[in-house]
Amino acid sequence: MQDIAEAAGVSPMTVSNCFRYPDRVRAKTREAVMKVAAELGYVPNMSAGLLAAGTSRVIGAVLPSIRNSSFYRYVAGLRQAATAEGHELITMIAETPEEEFSAVQTLLGLRVAGIALVAGPHAPELRQLLELSGTAVVESWGGDKAIGRGVSYDVGAASRALTRHLIAQGRRRIGFVQVSGGGGHRYTMRLPAFRQEMFAAGLSDSLVLTVRAADGFGSGAQILNEFLALEPKLDAILCPTDVVAAGAVFECQRRGLEVPGDIAVAGWGDYDIGRQLSPSLTTIAPFSDEIGQGAVSILLGDAPPSEGPLLTPYALEIRESA
Amino acid sequence: MQDIAEAAGVSPMTVSNCFRYPDRVRAKTREAVMKVAAELGYVPNMSAGLLAAGTSRVIGAVLPSIRNSSFYRYVAGLRQAATAEGHELITMIAETPEEEFSAVQTLLGLRVAGIALVAGPHAPELRQLLELSGTAVVESWGGDKAIGRGVSYDVGAASRALTRHLIAQGRRRIGFVQVSGGGGHRYTMRLPAFRQEMFAAGLSDSLVLTVRAADGFGSGAQILNEFLALEPKLDAILCPTDVVAAGAVFECQRRGLEVPGDIAVAGWGDYDIGRQLSPSLTTIAPFSDEIGQGAVSILLGDAPPSEGPLLTPYALEIRESA
DNA sequence: ATATAGAATTGTAGCGCTACAAAAATTTGT
DNA sequence: ACAAATTTTTGTAGCGCTACAATTCTATAT
16 A cells, blocks of 8 residues: 555555545545556555444355355345445355354454354354354245244245246146255245145145255255156146256156146246246246345444344246246 | 463564464474464454465366256366365356356456366456566467467377277268357367268268257257158267267167167266166266366466467266266 | 473554544635 | 635544464483
8 A cells, every 4th residue: 555655745644544544635646646556557455444343344144055056146135235335245155054054254354344144054153153253144044943044035024925826727736846965944934834724725735745955956856756757647747946946847747748738837936047948947046146136234333123024025927838 | 463462472483483484483482372362363464464474275166057066076176186285276167258257357356376267258358467477377278379378188088999899890971969059169170080080981971960068868859859850770879978868868868779789878977877777888988187286287377388278188088878 | 309391471653544633725795 | 816615535443363473392312
């Protein structure tokens, strides 16, 4: 900074102001300083700045995986909102609770302005660590017991809406696919809602299959086969993701079953593949980018401060498959 | 730190050593300090540490997108190697050259130990900024003109191998799909290699179609149709990614064309979908995790120092589709 | 019991920056 | 032209930590 100041003929303090509070410096001076800085390749040391000022302009997000594209829109929303508020977003990938804990420690070490978590299994000490740190935290897809505050759409309502839609279409033997491992927590609200609606319609709510993880087409095929072994007259299935639903549709085609003629297949998540597929998938669109935006607004303290999670919209996308 | 030191009855310096050089502290002392730190939720301020020590244990990676899963294995490799070397990995997503430039500025501001870029269009000032900064840089999938040093498999050799394979299978009218926009640079080596082999075999190398971006199934279908309009006797196509290839396969099925009977379809990248699909896709497996590991080894200075890019392995995966 | 090598622990100074208040320069009003 | 109001610029002190050297403690040999 000293070098830039000398080269530009101003004091170090003016250089600092140019980067941190451009408005406080006259345009002419600022341009001269910025020019010299660009020539010398000077980028302010954020660490020193953070240390001196005590506040950071970086938000950290921990993602459970980038194995599939499900977090693309979420991250886009985070990034867009962070940028709009003059912050930067850094992400860390953590596939296990232990890795997540370690990622949070790193983010805390960096003294980021806020941390965006994704709901799922967490290390038991995580909540306490974050509370003691005093860092702003938000848990996306989190509900009432979220670490920090939750941001999510109403998963239960979405699940009920989708179930009701299938029933309204005349489906009677509806199978539900439950996810246990991995990001299981993000799915837990769906089953009770499904059961509730099925019960209310006087239908059997016991056609439930549990799969470990919801990754890939393979599980879709497997699920379909298991369901058909369980209930040959199955006329609809509710899949945990569009990817699994796509796998199920492929398997239907292989077996000569018509979708939606013989079996209705519903997905979840409004993935690209669901739009491209023929038949296109009926699904729940979670507008994950709004979850990301909501998360940032909470972290930066400009969200409406109310009890419980911040609710974002969702939509039932009725397409060809169900 | 002061608080921890007092609570544990040691000097601040010992607390510092516990976190930074655990071996320098007697096990008993260390445990006592760590226990207090855990209770109080103390996490060392990396910024202050960096400022004082002048070195960081964080590596930054800039990813062009997480829209599809293609970087999953790459990031896994980066992460694994970084962790093995006692470093942390943070990632930034940047979808345009401008965003990438800004991401690099942030990483530079954080004074990370090294920056891993992905080959593609860069902002013109990026190279100079990084050179002036003196930060270690590596460009994954980068070649001779990489910013910093390149790490990549031999894309040209892979393209030649795949082309030769198709020719050896008796294919004569082979279409090649070229990508222009987006991460185009990562694809540029493929076409010349394709042409070379086609020419060497006395075949026409002019069945080339250019698409803007290689995202999604939709483009696969479109490409197939355009190719067939161009050359009805087409007997093979080389797609830029497995996803596009899958889209082409779907379209073949829709049109009643047999794969590989009527048309051979080759993908690239060894994506999950290529293994799951029926017919499974013949593809190039790039072992992206090794690219990630190589990138970290270069950044941390323990890669064999030679001229040109660090070469990682690749494999021609011959499966059902070609 | 004492000397000595080695391990463990501890002060000191300073990393690069910014908050804050004070000083200097500029603009505005009369 | 001069004072007052406003804008722009500038020192000073200190953020939390670690390198390094100096000091204290522990284990071993004589």
